[in-house]
Amino acid sequence: MQKAPLDELQVTERDGCTGRERTLSALHPERMEERCFVTYRPPTLEGSPAQVEEYLEQAQFIAEDLDWLLALPHDKFWCQVVFDVSLQQCLDSYLRLAPRGLDCNLATSPRVSDMQRHLHRCVFMTFLRMATHKESREHFLSPAVFGEIIYNNFLFDIPKILDLCVLFGKGNGMLLNKMIENIFTQQPGYYSDLDETVPTILQVLDTILQKCGLQTEGASNGQPLKLGAQSAPGPMDMSVKDLVDLVLYLCDTCTTLYSFLDIFPPASTTFQKHSFLLRLASFYELCVPELENAVRKRKFEEKSLQEDLWRRLSHSCRKMVEISHLLINYTCLQPILENSSETIQVFVEDFLQLFTALLQEKRFLADYDEQFPVADDVSLLQQASPLLDETRASYILQGIDCAWESLGRKKHNLSPVRSTPAPE
Amino acid sequence: MAQPRLTIALRSFSNVSRKDDYTEEPCDLKSKRLKRQEEFSKAGLTWKKIVQFVNEHLDKKEQPAANEDLHAVLKAARQIVGAEFGQDMIESAAVFLFTTFYAKDQLGQEETRTIKQMFGPFPPSSASAACNAVNRVTSIFDETQLETFIKTHSANCLKDQVPFGKNITFSFDLYALDHLEDLPLNNDDEKGPKEFSLDY
Numbered sequence: 293m294q295k296a297p298l299d300e301l302q303v304t305e306r307d308g309c310t311g312r313e314r315t316l317s318a319l320h321p322e323r324m325e326e327r328c329f330v331t332y333r334p335p336t337l338e339g340s341p342a343q344v345e346e347y348l349e350q351a352q353f354i355a356e357d358l359d360w361l362l363a364l365p366h367d368k369f370w371c372q373v374v375f376d377v378s379l380q381q382c383l384d385s386y387l388r389l390a391p392r393g394l395d396c397n398l399a400t401s402p403r404v405s406d407m408q409r410h411l412h413r414c415v416f417m418t419f420l421r422m423a424t425h426k427e428s429r430e431h432f433l434s435p436a437v438f439g440e441i442i443y444n445n446f447l448f449d450i451p452k453i454l455d456l457c458v459l460f461g462k463g464n465g466m467l468l469n470k471m472i473e474n475i476f477t478q479q480p481g482y483y484s485d486l487d488e489t490v491p492t493i494l495q496v497l498d499t500i501l502q503k504c505g506l507q508t509e510g511a512s513n514g515q516p517l518k519l520g521a522q523s524a525p526g527p528m529d530m531s532v533k534d535l536v537d538l539v540l541y542l543c544d545t546c547t548t549l550y551s552f553l554d555i556f557p558p559a560s561t562t563f564q565k566h567s568f569l570l571r572l573a574s575f576y577e578l579c580v581p582e583l584e585n586a587v588r589k590r591k592f593e594e595k596s597l598q599e600d601l602w603r604r605l606s607h608s609c610r611k612m613v614e615i616s617h618l619l620i621n622y623t624c625l626q627p628i629l630e631n632s633s634e635t636i637q638v639f640v641e642d643f644l645q646l647f648t649a650l651l652q653e654k655r656f657l658a659d660y661d662e663q664f665p666v667a668d669d670v671s672l673l674q675q676a677s678p679l680l681d682e683t684r685a686s687y688i689l690q691g692i693d694c695a696w697e698s699l700g701r702k703k704h705n706l707s708p709v710r711s712t713p714a715p716e
Numbered sequence: 717m718a719q720p721r722l723t724i725a726l727r728s729f730s731n732v733s734r735k736d737d738y739t740e741e742p743c744d745l746k747s748k749r750l751k752r753q754e755e756f757s758k759a760g761l762t763w764k765k766i767v768q769f770v771n772e773h774l775d776k777k778e779q780p781a782a783n784e785d786l787h788a789v790l791k792a793a794r795q796i797v798g799a800e801f802g803q804d805m806i807e808s809a810a811v812f813l814f815t816t817f818y819a820k821d822q823l824g825q826e827e828t829r830t831i832k833q834m835f836g837p838f839p840p841s842s843a844s845a846a847c848n849a850v851n852r853v854t855s856i857f858d859e860t861q862l863e864t865f866i867k868t869h870s871a872n873c874l875k876d877q878v879p880f881g882k883n884i885t886f887s888f889d890l891y892a893l894d895h896l897e898d899l900p901l902n903n904d905d906e907k908g909p910k911e912f913s914l915d916y
Contacts, residue, residue: 328743328751349833353748362879369880378743384734385742388724393890395719409888417881427880446734451723458723463887485732492730496722541720547891548722607893 295430298367299437318367324375325368329357329382332411334389335404337396344404351407354382358414362421366431373422374445386415387455393462394547394604396540416460422447423471425478439479448475450482450489457551458544465555472556486559490566496545497575503530503538506578527586532593535586536601542583543604546611553618560622569619569646573653576612580605581655609659616656617664620646625669628676640677643669647688654695661692661703749836753797756834757808761869763790764807766814769865770853778856785849789813792846796831796838809835813843815870817850818862 301318316322332354335347361372361379372379390412421427425438433441442448453472461468476482501507505526527535553559563569583605592598624643628636647666650657660666670685696703718724727733743751770782793809801809812834816827823844831843854862 326751328748330745330748331742345829348829350745352833353745353752359879362881363877365877381742388721388727389718392719393892412888413881413886416886417879417884420884421880449733450730451726451733454726455723458891462891463889467884489726489730489732492726493722495729496725499725537720541722544720545722551891603893610894 297432297434297437298370299434299441301367303367319370319374321371321375323368323371325372327357327360327372327376327378329376329378330354331381331385332389333385334391335401335408337400344401347404348407351411354386355407355410355414357382358411358418362414362417366427369421370433370441373418373447374441380445380447383415383418384452386411387452387459390415390459392458392544392547394543394607396600412459416456416464419448419456420467420471423475425474435478439481442475443479443481448482450485453482453556454548454552457555458548461551461555468555473558476556476558483562486562487565490563490568493545493549494566494568494571496541497571500538500542500545501575501579503534504579504582505529506582527582528590532590532597535590536597539583539587539601539604539608542579542608546608546615550611550615550618553615553622557618557622560619564619564623569616570649572612572616573650573656576609576656576659577653580609610663613656613660613663616660620669625672628672636677637679640673640680643673644681644684644688647691648684651688651691651695654698657692657695658699658701661696666692746836749834752834753805753808756812757804759870761811761815761866762807763810765869766811773861774856782853782856785853786810788849789846789853792842792849795842796835796846810846813846814850815866817847818854818866819859820847821851823847 298318302315303318303323304313304315305323306312307314330350330353333347333350336343339347357379361369364372391408422442425435426432446452453475456471457468498507527538530538553563587598587601587605590598620643624639624646627639628643631639650660657666667689670689673680673685674682693703767783767786770786771779774782790806790810793813794806796813797805797809813831816830817823820827823840827847828840828843831838
């Protein structure tokens with residue numbers, strides 16, 4: 293019975309070639325089985341029978357191999373995941389290519405969807421096992437070594453974690469939260485990686501703006517712009533295929549980010565170190581009206597495509613607003629609810645500064661307020677902090693009303709807080 | 717066609733993923749099949765044991781016909797795996813065919829898929845011949861006798877292991893598009909933003 297952590301254990305076993313007994317560290321490359329995991333290929337929509345067979349054959353190999361992997365004892369499992377490159381490639385290919393719920397090419401054939409479900413579960417269980425450093429009282433890894441193993445071997449990285457959230461997070465949020473929390477706790481290097489990733493996410497938003505012709509390359513990083521530089525064709529002029537790609541990209545980006553922040557809210561702090569919310573709101577303000585306009589006004593050969601794009605755009609808008617709410621909730625509101633009165637003031641000030649900065653983003657603000665009435669939050673602030681600067685709070689609320697008016701929209705109901713007269 | 721994805725962009729443009737893009741080529745189906753054949757050949761049951769079992773349990777007068785059928789299975793195995801493989805591999809393929817067909821009357825879709833999964837594309841006539849030959853041999857035995865023999869000799873070192881996650885509830889729910897407002901067709905564009913005002 294194993295009592296020491298796996299990383300300190302030695303095993304004595306017979307050498308397959310020489311037949312002699314030998315003693316090895318329990319985590320040793322020679323203890324890995326040559327299994328030859330194949331990479332995943334997603335099923336194709338309306339694939340020919342040959343393509344379906346090809347998918348099923350490849351998926352069957354993966355399913356069998358992962359079933360085998362999950363049945364391995366603790367030590368053999370870890371030897372395999374650490375040293376078998378083909379396994380890592382297989383898992384990575386699944387995360388990259390497996391259909392998301394929002395994809396257009398979800399399988400319809402029962403055989404394909406049954407196989408896909410089998411694989412989906414196996415892949416999740418494999419990652420769950422890889423995120424668990426203590427499997428039982430007898431079978432465990434030292435937390436520090438576990439942190440090093442998963443990080444140095446790229447068993448988890450930030451894109452993989454985001455993939456896991458968007459693929460499995462809808463119904464397995466609690467398990468995923470535990471997994472990701474454990475990964476980040478045992479290996480704080482993931483916080484640094486996340487910190488390094490946020491600028492790339494912002495760059496993705498800038499790329500979408502550039503593709504919409506709303507930002508010339510270089511404008512975001514302070515480079516001087518050439519006079520007469522031509523911007524890319526906007527959503528009204530680009531090809532339908534490009535417009536579809538753009539909306540799909542936006543939709544995937546928003547859903548992926550939302551799923552990650554929803555499952556692992558502590559990431560909000562890292563996002564906010566890069567003023568992510570302000571950048572997102574500004575992106576929303578610029579990009580959403582342009583794309584909405586294009587989807588509504590352009591001529592599409594198929595009406596269903598236009599309706600699909602509209603749904604995806606509306607979904608993206610909602611997700612951007614929900615991402616913003618998750619960020620505000622974790623970085624400002626929750627600390628106000630949880631902290632003692634001495635420290636609350638810092639978070640109240642953050643909230644007020646944030647919304648003051650957001651006042652210029654009228655479309656964003658009105659859409660945000662529609663889903664998450666800011667007046668309710670201000671009311672919370674008033675209750676939590678007697679020292680709340682009522683003038684600033686009132687200024688924000690009036691600014692939000694103004695945002696609604698400027699868009700020609702009417703609020704459905706006014707919160708009583710709004711009628712509170714601002715102090716002279 | 718690949719869909720545009722955030723995480724693919726992050727893999728390409730950030731420095732937080734494995735950058736060497738894996739030094740080894742991914743395993744192709746041919747190598748995978750060879751690996752499976754290799755694994756199967758180590759699984760415990762051998763062609764010699766099958767021949768021995770058949771001969772031990774038959775009368776002398778039944779043996780020549782049975783041996784002829786076993787030989788037909790071996791011949792079909794050679795045609796399926798390819799003559800370039802050695803005797804061990806061919807015998808292992810014959811074991812595979814025997815265990816695939818011993819409880820089956822004919823070559824159906826499931827068996828075709830199982831054989832293709834192991835050996836790749838194969839001549840169906842060879843598989844049918846193997847199936848018929850196995851059926852002729854097994855018809856002399858009662859089913860449980862054969863099943864016990866095959867199970868006893870087929871090693872599965874993981875059969876007693878409970879797979880990780882067996883008792884964990886898993887949800888297949890996926891994020892889906894929110895059901896939001898329909899596309900506004902007769903929208904009035906004149907309801908555009910009003911003039912900008914700083915008068916809060």
